Amino acid sequence: MGDSPRDWSTPLPAAVTAWPPPRGVKVAPACWVGGDASQYQAFFKAVLREGGEDALARIWNDAPRRLGARWTRWFRPGMPMHATGSLEEGGGGRRQHGFLVLARAALLALGHPLVV
Template sequence: MDVPPRDWPPPLPLVVTSWPPPRGVKVAPARWVGGDAPQFRAFFEAVLRDGGEDALARIWNDAPRGPGARLTRWFCPGVPMHASGEPVPQRDGRTRHGFLVPARAALLALERGLVVRRVRPVEDA
């Protein structure tokens, strides 16, 4: 599915339109840590295959999320993500927070250059 520039952001699933709007407007691309473009694509394509065109993918974000933080943030420009309420403590003392993002929109964002892949730094064993 190709979305012409004038049609960005892509149509979002109905459930996403009921999310509270994220604060501000994100202009920077999303950062996908720990994989390359084929890995990113495979992950979201599997979510779509299993859940259909309106599927939401669960991703993990290590940005701090305090008690007063908004539930909905920007994944990339034009695509929101919503906190799923699943904090997971990590060995390094940080906490990763579960978010839901529209899988189809995430794939289109990759094709438009709105997602930057970054290799995860080597962690201490």
């Protein structure tokens, strides 16, 4: 459980490394809202089965995203996610922004202290 991203670096496909780097450096773990680890693992495993090792998974983030904001954010330390431009109304009046994240890296992050 004490592994750092440097201990298990996940090579990123060219489609992901071409994304502009997010601002700053993420040091806090990603935080899921609702569901549990087994549900998230099942979701990312299904994305990998359907799309292969470099498959991108669509996830939702309710953090504010202003007009003109960068298209990438940090998903977990060392792993960017890319805004799709999709927007939906979420629970509690918070808007949900669609992002793409590398499914393989997201699945690995669930087994480390990088997603809570």
